[in-house]
Structure formats: structure tokens, C-alpha cells
Amino acid sequence: MVAFCDAETGAYRSRRIARHLANCEGCREQLLRIEREKEELSAGAMAPAIDSLQGLAGVRSAIAAWRDGRSWATSELKNRLRWQLETYFGSPALLEVDRPGTQAEELLGRTSEMLDVFLGPNAAEAVRDDCLSGLSFAGPAEETCL
Amino acid sequence: MTRKTSLDGLESAPRWIFTFLGAYATVTLLVLYLWNAAGQVFSIQGTSDSTSALSATGMAAVSLWLCLVVWRSFPAGSPLRFTWMLLALAAAAQATSGVLTDFLGTNWLLNPLLWSEQPKSGLIGQIRQAALIAGGPMRLALLAAAMLAVLRVLRKYGFPVRPAAADWAVSGIVCMFAFSRLGEACAATIAGRQIGQADWVSLAGLPILCVLSMEAMLLRRSVARMGKGLIARGWLVLGYGILLTVTGEAVLWVLSHFSQTLPLAMVSALMPLTIGSAFALVPAYQLVAQRRAMRPADSQPEDLSAGVPELAR
Numbered sequence: 001m002v003a004f005c006d007a008e009t010g011a012y013r014s015r016r017i018a019r020h021l022a023n024c025e026g027c028r029e030q031l032l033r034i035e036r037e038k039e040e041l042s043a044g045a046m047a048p049a050i051d052s053l054q055g056l057a058g059v060r061s062a063i064a065a066w067r068d069g070r071s072w073a074t075s076e077l078k079n080r081l082r083w084q085l086e087t088y089f090g091s092p093a094l095l096e097v098d099r100p101g102t103q104a105e106e107l108l109g110r111t112s113e114m115l116d117v118f119l120g121p122n123a124a125e126a127v128r129d130d131c132l133s134g135l136s137f138a139g140p141a142e143e144t145c146l
Numbered sequence: 147m148t149r150k151t152s153l154d155g156l157e158s159a160p161r162w163i164f165t166f167l168g169a170y171a172t173v174t175l176l177v178l179y180l181w182n183a184a185g186q187v188f189s190i191q192g193t194s195d196s197t198s199a200l201s202a203t204g205m206a207a208v209s210l211w212l213c214l215v216v217w218r219s220f221p222a223g224s225p226l227r228f229t230w231m232l233l234a235l236a237a238a239a240q241a242t243s244g245v246l247t248d249f250l251g252t253n254w255l256l257n258p259l260l261w262s263e264q265p266k267s268g269l270i271g272q273i274r275q276a277a278l279i280a281g282g283p284m285r286l287a288l289l290a291a292a293m294l295a296v297l298r299v300l301r302k303y304g305f306p307v308r309p310a311a312a313d314w315a316v317s318g319i320v321c322m323f324a325f326s327r328l329g330e331a332c333a334a335t336i337a338g339r340q341i342g343q344a345d346w347v348s349l350a351g352l353p354i355l356c357v358l359s360m361e362a363m364l365l366r367r368s369v370a371r372m373g374k375g376l377i378a379r380g381w382l383v384l385g386y387g388i389l390l391t392v393t394g395e396a397v398l399w400v401l402s403h404f405s406q407t408l409p410l411a412m413v414s415a416l417m418p419l420t421i422g423s424a425f426a427l428v429p430a431y432q433l434v435a436q437r438r439a440m441r442p443a444d445s446q447p448e449d450l451s452a453g454v455p456e457l458a459r
Contacts, residue, residue: 085375086373086375087375087376087438088375088376088377088435088439089372089373089375089377089378090372090373090374090375090378091373091374092370092371092372092373093304093305093371093372093373093375093378094373096304096305096371097304113303114303114304115439116224117224117225117226117299117303118226118303118377119377119435119436119439120219120220120221120224120436121220121221121224122219122436122440123219123435123436123439123440124439126439126440127439
């Protein structure tokens with residue numbers, strides 16, 4: 001959703017998100033909230049007060065929460081990618097691609113490449129979107145249907 | 147997410163192909179039963195293979211259409227686009243051969259070449275020969291090129307294989323069969339017997355069959371390294387389709403050395419459709435995988451962990 005607000009989603013994905021937003025009240029509200037927060041941030045209304053101990057603690061707790069959320073999103077992404085790899089290729093292919101220590105970004109890149117080659121770009125993009133949907137990488141997953 | 151739904155009949159194409167093949171086999175077996183029963187009462191001398199040829203041509207047309215749909219889904223520059231083009235051309239060669247043989251290459255009433263006052267029997271003969279070449283060596287060469295292309299892609303993307311003893315053994319058996327047929331043809335020529343055009347065309351395809359059998363074994367093992375997923379399934383069927391083609395050639399050769407008894411005739415009648423169905427399943431399974439990927443997210447399992455395979459968890 002944040003990427004959509006920043007116009008960083010591709011044309012295909014943007015069209016799909018826009019179609020979904022036309023029908024989903026919950027996601028429209030999420031989008032409005034994100035847009036509002038962005039405006040407030042840019043206006044400096046939500047600048048954190050780190051000149052006091054209390055303010056610093058707040059910032060640190062926000063960073064910790066962000067880290068937790070990112071770790072959750074990473075683990076969830078890897079699970080989704082593994083599921084897709086096993087569905088479209090099979091267990092041996094999964095073991096080949098998902099070696100111990102493979103990062104989520106690396107797994108995403110490798111899976112995307114294989115799906116692009118064997119499934120075609122449109123289908124691969126759809127699978128990629130499904131894997132990334134609902135994962136904001138900016139905190140615990142927000143309840144969106146995307 | 148309301149992704150555009152395009153869940154047309156293409157997603158259930160494999161089911162339709164299996165259903166048609168099963169129904170055809172059932173009817174054929176029923177005919178066999180009736181034939182045996184009637185044979186004790188009436189004297190029946192032969193069978194017509196036109197129905198099997200027509201159904202095989204129809205299946206080749208279906209295969210061509212499905213291959214074209216898949217081919218269009220791969221943009222220019224995609225590694226597998228060339229493979230799908232070759233598979234589509236092979237299906238086109240098979241369908242064209244069937245149409246030429248069944249409609250323009252036979253002496254039946256609906257053949258327009260026979261409508262004129264002077265029937266063009268010479269042209270019909272040439273058409274028949276062209277059909278044999280298109281459905282024989284040309285199609286096999288296209289399949290061999292497609293197999294080579296897909297093996298290269300599989301090797302490049304992490305599924306390389308080297309020929310094992312079993313692969314050499316199967317390929318060796320096919321080579322022995324090819325040498326037997328060539329030897330038989332040479333002996334017949336030396337003895338002064340005439341060999342028909344169909345036999346010569348069939349002999350020309352034998353070296354390609356040897357290459358194809360090796361490629362099919364390699365593809366089978368390469369796909370085994372991939373797994374049993376939706377994409378893997380289609381390529382596995384291609385390998386088995388090739389092996390069935392080779393087996394079919396051998397069975398037909400064996401049949402010609404025996405009397406045309408009914409069970410063997412039925413096997414030869416079922417073989418073209420079975421092989422055609424195997425080749426039609428290749429793009430059909432690919433389409434199943436593609437359509438599944440494009441399916442709306444709403445129709446995916448709600449609880450992801452419930453749908454996650456054990457290994458992925």
C-alpha cells in the first residue's frame with residue numbers, strides 16, 4: 001500500500017490494486033490513513049521529540065517494533081515463496097533453490113527468475129504479487145486484503 | 147484482490163483430454179467385444195482405421211491450439227518461447243498431415259480433387275506423400291529440436307543431467323530397432339521387392355527417433371530433479387509422449403510381421419490417439435499452471451499455513 005501511495009508499484013500491479021480499491025472499503029480507508037500520515041510527516045506535525053529521555057525511549061521502541069515486524073514479514077515471505085516453489089516445481093527444486101542461509105530477498109529473486117522462465121512474465125508477476133501481498137516490511141502486517 | 151477472472155475451459159483441458167481418451171478406449175474395447183461376439187456368427191474380414199486417424203487429427207488440432215495459447219504467453223526473448231514455437235509447429239505438422247491424409251489424400255466422395263471430370267490421382271498421391279513427410283520425419287525433427295531447447299533451459303536454470311546407463315540402454319534398444327528395420331529394407335531391396343513410399347518415409351524418421359529417445363530419457367531425469375509440481379508435470383508428459391511415439395513405431399512394425407488379428411489391430415488403432423493425447427497434455431498442463439497463478443487471490447486458501455506443503459513449513 002505504501003509503495004502504491006508512492007507510485008512505486010508497476011503499471012500492472014497498480015491497475016490490479018486500483019481495481020481492488022474500487023471494491024474494498026477497508027483498503028480504501030487504509031490508503032487514506034497512509035496518505036494522511038504522509039502529509040502529516042511531511043508537514044513536520046509528527047516529528048519525534050528525541051530531546052528528552054522519554055522521547056528517545058519512544059524512538060527506540062519504535063525501531064524495535066519495526067525490526068520485529070520486518071523479521072515477521074521476512075519469515076512469512078519465505079514461507080510463501082517455498083509454498084509457490086513446491087506447488088509449481090516440486091520439493092527437489094525447493095531444496096535446490098532454498099539452501100540453508102538463503103536470504104528472503106535472494107529467494108524472492110531466484111523464485112521470480114524461475115517463474116518468469118517457466119511460467120511466463122504475467123503469471124510470474126501474479127505469483128510474486130501474491131507472495132508480497134499484505135507484507136509491508138514496515139511493521140507487523142497490516143490487515144489489508146492486498 | 148479482484149484479479150480478472152479468466153477461468154475458462156482451458157484450466158480443465160487435461161481433464162477433458164483424459165475423458166475423451168477414456169471414452170474412446172472404452173468404445174474401442176466395446177467394439178472389440180462385439181466384434182468377437184459377431185465374429186462367431188458372421189465372417190468379418192477387416193477393420194477401418196479412419197476413426198482413429200480422425201480422432202488423432204482432432205487431438206493434434208487441439209494440441210496446436212493449446213500450444214499457440216501458451217506460446218503467446220511468452221514474450222519475445224523468453225527462453226522457452228522458441229521451445230513452444232517448435233512444439234506448436236510439430237503439432238501443426240501432425241494436424242496438417244492428418245487433414246491432408248484424411249480429406250485430400252483419399253478416394254472418398256467429399257474429396258474436392260475427385261469432383262472434376264478427370265480425377266487428379268497423381269496429385270492425390272503427391273498430397274499423400276507430403277502428408278507422410280509432414281507427420282513423420284518433419285514432425286520428429288521439430289520435436290527433437292524442441293526437446294534440445296527445453297533441455298538447455300533446464301540445464302541453465304539448475305536441473306542439469308548427464309546420460310546414465312539406463313538412458314544409454316533405452317537409446318541402444320531404439321537404435322537396434324532402427325538398424326533392424328533398415329536391414330530389413332536393404333534385404334527387401336536386394337531381393338528385388340519393392341518398398342512403398344510410406345516405408346521409405348518411416349525409415350527416414352528412424353535416426354531422429356534414436357535421438358528423441360535419448361532426449362526423452364534426459365528430460366525425464368531432469369524433470370525428476372525438479373519435482374512433481376504443476377510445471378514439471380507438463381514436461382514429464384512430453385518425455386513420456388516421445389517414449390510412447392518410439393514404442394508405437396516399434397509396435398506397428400511388430401504388428402506388420404503378424405497377421406492382422408483383432409486385438410493387435412485395436413492396439414494400433416488406439417496408439418495414435420494415446421500419443422496425440424500425451425502431446426496435447428503438455429500445453430494443457432502448462433496452461434493449468436499459468437491459470438492457477440493468475441487466479442484471483444480470493445480463491446486461494448485463506449489460511450496460508452493450511453495450504454503450505456510439509457517441506458515448505
